[in-house]
Structure formats: C-alpha cells, structure tokens
Amino acid sequence: IVEINGLTKDYPLDKTIVHALRGVDLKIAQGSLMSIIGPSGSGKTTLLNMIGCVDKATAGTVKIGGVDISGLSDRQITDLRLHKVGFIFQTFNLIPVLNTLENVEFPLLLMGKLSNAQIRAKAKKLLDAVGLGDYFNHRPGELSGGQRQRVAIARALVTEPSIVLADEPTANLDSVTGASILNLMQSMNKELGTTFIFSTHDPDVLQYARSIVKIHDGRIVEA
Amino acid sequence: IVEINGLTKDYPLDKTIVHALRGVDLKIAQGSLMSIIGPSGSGKTTLLNMIGCVDKATAGTVKIGGVDISGLSDRQITDLRLHKVGFIFQTFNLIPVLNTLENVEFPLLLMGKLSNAQIRAKAKKLLDAVGLGDYFNHRPGELSGGQRQRVAIARALVTEPSIVLADEPTANLDSVTGASILNLMQSMNKELGTTFIFSTHDPDVLQYARSIVKIHDGRIVEA
Ligand SMILES: Nc1ncnc2c1ncn2[C@@H]1O[C@H](COP(=O)(O)OP(=O)(O)OP(=O)(O)O)[C@@H](O)[C@H]1O
Ligand SMILES: Nc1ncnc2c1ncn2[C@@H]1O[C@H](COP(=O)(O)OP(=O)(O)OP(=O)(O)O)[C@@H](O)[C@H]1O
Numbered sequence: 001i002v003e004i005n006g007l008t009k010d011y012p013l014d015k016t017i018v019h020a021l022r023g024v025d026l027k028i029a030q031g032s033l034m035s036i037i038g039p040s041g042s043g044k045t046t047l048l049n050m051i052g053c054v055d056k057a058t059a060g061t062v063k064i065g066g067v068d069i070s071g072l073s074d075r076q077i078t079d080l081r082l083h084k085v086g087f088i089f090q091t092f093n094l095i096p097v098l099n100t101l102e103n104v105e106f107p108l109l110l111m112g113k114l115s116n117a118q119i120r121a122k123a124k125k126l127l128d129a130v131g132l133g134d135y136f137n138h139r140p141g142e143l144s145g146g147q148r149q150r151v152a153i154a155r156a157l158v159t160e161p162s163i164v165l166a167d168e169p170t171a172n173l174d175s176v177t178g179a180s181i182l183n184l185m186q187s188m189n190k191e192l193g194t195t196f197i198f199s200t201h202d203p204d205v206l207q208y209a210r211s212i213v214k215i216h217d218g219r220i221v222e223a
Numbered sequence: 224i225v226e227i228n229g230l231t232k233d234y235p236l237d238k239t240i241v242h243a244l245r246g247v248d249l250k251i252a253q254g255s256l257m258s259i260i261g262p263s264g265s266g267k268t269t270l271l272n273m274i275g276c277v278d279k280a281t282a283g284t285v286k287i288g289g290v291d292i293s294g295l296s297d298r299q300i301t302d303l304r305l306h307k308v309g310f311i312f313q314t315f316n317l318i319p320v321l322n323t324l325e326n327v328e329f330p331l332l333l334m335g336k337l338s339n340a341q342i343r344a345k346a347k348k349l350l351d352a353v354g355l356g357d358y359f360n361h362r363p364g365e366l367s368g369g370q371r372q373r374v375a376i377a378r379a380l381v382t383e384p385s386i387v388l389a390d391e392p393t394a395n396l397d398s399v400t401g402a403s404i405l406n407l408m409q410s411m412n413k414e415l416g417t418t419f420i421f422s423t424h425d426p427d428v429l430q431y432a433r434s435i436v437k438i439h440d441g442r443i444v445e446a
C-alpha cells in the first residue's frame with residue numbers, strides 16, 4: 001500500500017546540508033504492522049513525514065495505493081491526509097483551545113459524513129478505550145504528557161484511516177497503558193485491515209510488530 | 224535535601240476538582256538517585272513541578288535545603304531555580320529562536336559568573352557528551368525529538384545544580400543514547416554529589432536509580 005523508491009530528504013542549514021534521508025527503498029504491504037527503529041536523529045520522523053505528506057521529498061518517490069503523491073494537488077493531499085492516512089505525531093500537535101473530546105471529534109466534523117450525535121458517540125467510545133473517559137473536558141494544557149499522547153492517538157484512529165503513521169506512540173506511557181493502546185491497534189489491524197507503521201524506541205512495541213525495519217543515518221540498514 | 228509533607232495539589236476544572244496530589248510525604252537525601260514511577264496521569268509531573276517551584280501547592284510543605292519554599296519571594300524562587308535546581312521538562316521548553324548552543328549557554332549567561340569564552344567551552348563540552356556536537360547551530364525546530372530532549376538535558380546540567388529534576392528524560396531516546404545520558408548523570412552524581420530525581424516509564428532508568436518511589440492517583444504507594 002506504500003511504496004518508497006530512492007527517497008531522499010535534505011535540509012539546507014546555513015552553509016551545510018543535513019542529509020536526513022539518503023535514498024530509502026521500502027515496500028509496505030496492506031495490513032502490515034511495521035516498526036521502524038533506529039537511533040535518535042536517524043530519520044524516522046522524516047520518513048513518516050514523507051509518507052504522511054507533511055513535507056516534500058528532495059528526490060525519490062512515495063506511492064500510496066499506487067498513486068505518486070508528488071503529483072497530487074494541495075487539495076488532493078489534504079483529502080488524503082483526512083481520509084486515508086492517520087498521523088500520531090511525536091509532538092502530538094493538539095489544538096490548544098479545544099478540549100479532549102473536541103480534539104478527537106474534529107477530523108470527523110471535517111469529513112462531514114456522520115451526524116453530530118454519531119460523531120460524539122464515536123469519539124467518546126475511542127477515548128474510553130484509551131483510558132481518557134474522565135478527561136473529555138480537559139484542554140491539552142490541563143492534561144499529563146501521556147494523556148496528551150493518548151488524545152493524539154484517539155484523534156488519529158477515530159476516522160478509521162487505511163494507514164496509521166505512529167511516531168513513538170508510547171514514548172510517554174507506562175507499560176500497562178502502552179500495552180492497552182497496542183492491543184487496540186492490533187485489533188484494528190485484525191478487524192479493519194488497518195496498516196500500521198510505527199516509529200519507536202520501545203521494545204514492547206516490537207512485540208506487536210510483524211515486520212521490523214532498521215534505519216541509521218538516513219539509510220535502511222536491515223529490512 | 225528535599226523534604227515533602229502532606230503535599231496536596233488540586234486543579235479546579237469547570238465544576239469538578241482534579242486531585243493531582245493527595246497528601247504526599249517524601250524525604251530525599253542529598254546525593255540520591257531516586258526514580259518516581261507510576262501510571263500516566265498519576266501525578267509525577269505535578270510532584271516535580273512542586274519541588275521545582277514551577278507551581279504552588281494547594282496544601283502541605285516543600286522544603287529545599289531546610290527552607291520552606293512557600294515563604295520565598297518570587298525573586299528568591301527565580302534564584303533557586305537558576306542556581307540550585309535544574310529541571311529537564313517533559314515538554315523540553317526550549318527557546319525556539321535560539322540555536323542548540325545558545326539554549327545551553329543561556330542559564331550560564333544569566334548566572335553571570337563565567338566569561339563568555341568559559342561559558343561557550345562548558346556548553347560545547349556538555350553538548351558533545353550528549354552526542355550533539357554536530358548540532359550547535361540547529362534551532363529546536365530543526366532537530367529530532369530525541370535531539371531536543373538532549374538539548375533540554377544539557378541545559379539543565381550545564382549549571383551543575385545541586386538538584387536535578389528529570390521528567391521522563393529518556394522518553395524520546397533509543398536505548399544506546401539513553402544509556403550514555405544515564406551514565407553522564409551517574410558520574411555527576413558520583414563526582415559532584417548531584418541529587419537526581421527522575422520521573423520515568425523507562426525500565427532502563429530504574430537500573431541506575433538507587434531508590435524507587437511509586438505513585439498512583441496522587442498518592443505514594445510504596446517508598
Ligand atoms: N492544569 C490542569 N488542570 C486540570 N487537571 C490537570 C492539570 N494539569 C494536570 N492535570 C491532571 O493532574 C493529573 C496528574 O498529572 P501529571 O502531569 O502530574 O501526571 P503524570 O504522572 O506526569 O503523567 P504522565 O506519565 O502521563 O506524564 C492528571 O490526571 C492530569 O489530567
Ligand atoms: N528542519 C530541519 N533542518 C535541519 N535538520 C533537520 C531538520 N529537521 C530534522 N533535521 C535533522 O534530520 C535528522 C533526522 O531527524 P528525524 O526527526 O527524522 O530523526 P528521528 O529518527 O525521528 O529521531 P528521534 O528518535 O530523536 O525522534 C536529524 O539529525 C535532525 O537534526
């Protein structure tokens with residue numbers, strides 16, 4: 001479902017260039033539970049950003065469902081990011097002025113397919129599943145780090161996208177809470193065929209992954 | 224060096240009150256390597272914020288070096304936070320317009336005790352020690368999550384404070400990088416007698432801790 005060829009990403013910085021990705025080739029089958037591991041600074045977030053159309057590549061191609069994303073208009077990219085690809089950001093990126101429930105309802109409201117009552121029910125159900133049933137009215141600044149992380153997780157999953165990009169989704173979670181999140185993702189994978197691509201430093205996540213890819217200095221070193 | 228009695232922190236929220244800390248008693252000896260563990264949302268960050276004078280308690284006392292911090296003026300608190308207590312925040316809190324080197328030099332500049340050359344040398348040495356020797360001129364937005372975390376770590380350690388509060392300092396780090404950070408802290412503890420109080424979900428950190436405190440729902444459950 002995701003096909004990456006010769007993917008290269010350079011960040012120009014003053015007089016130097018940071019080569020964040022150096023020609024990455026990767027095929028990810030639909031329904032995968034793939035984990036990308038590698039040292040801090042090795043390119044995991046950059047790779048996920050390329051797949052999630054958050055940023056443009058310097059060279060190489062990313063195909064999602066057979067479609068080369070570099071050929072898409074901004075409108076089509078926004079559409080892809082709303083309907084097809086869910087993103088759990090390493091820095092969460094919650095909307096500070098909305099509370100927990102509103103943050104999770106937001107993408108469903110944008111999609112405009114369900115009634116407000118259906119949207120509210122869907123959001124509440126997922127928030128209960130990640131252990132935030134008592135925190136609907138907290139705003140992000142009124143939550144703990146791991147609670148914000150779980151709001152970001154719920155928001156990415158609530159639209160039931162085909163592909164979920166999860167950037168270190170358990171970094172701020174204790175092992176018990178983390179396990180419940182991973183179980184939730186595992187059952188979405190099983191029942192809905194959702195493709196999960198994790199980046200992680202957490203050995204527990206690797207227990208759930210069916211394929212593991214190692215990245216080092218912007219290159220894949222083992223696949 | 225830190226003495227906590229009946230520490231209580233309530234957050235009023237619409238019509239409810241969140242009881243984040245419910246009467247915590249804790250004594251932390253000078254030179255400790257203490258780890259606070261507990262589920263997401265259990266009160267770890269709130270506890271560190273109380274010790275670090277980032278926020279005021281609802282009830283109970285915090286004494287640092289025998290001094291009740293609730294009696295201190297804002298001026299004295301700023302002084303304490305600059306000279307005595309280093310804080311590695313769960314959300315890093317770096318200054319976005321300064322680059323890595325400037326972020327780490329900043330507290331030393333505020334202290335005004337060393338020459339600019341000495342400050343620069345000290346900051347560079349510590350940044351090398353956390354593996355960021357090639358990233359002096361990156362601004363926080365131009366760094367990976369784990370790199371930002373290490374800038375936050377270097378900034379807290381560069382003033383060689385008596386007490387370091389580390390809120391999930393390895394959350395965004397791979398195990399090799401995390402281990403080098405913990406080794407650095409261990410040698411500061413050994414050579415300078417620095418007191419370290421970690422909050423963590425990372426089992427590797429527990430290997431370095433000499434005492435472990437468990438918190439659950441705002442209460443200490445094992446000490
Ligand atoms: N400003 C606030 N208003 C209301 N509730 C708050 C506020 N800040 C924190 N809380 C609540 O206080 C409780 C403790 O939060 P705290 O950040 O100390 O948890 P934590 O143990 O650090 O969690 P984590 O491991 O997820 O970082 C949480 O349930 C949180 O929702
Ligand atoms: N805007 C930017 N300008 C310059 N360099 C950048 C920029 N963004 C990222 N980098 C660099 O690109 C490299 C890869 O970053 P990336 O965020 O992908 O790493 P990562 O594997 O996700 O690391 P972590 O595990 O710490 O989150 C890093 O060395 C980083 O400093």
Ligand SMILES: [Mg+2]
Binds near residue numbers: 045090167367368369
């Ligand atoms: Mg990253």
Ligand SMILES: [Mg+2]
Binds near residue numbers: 267
């Ligand atoms: Mg916390």
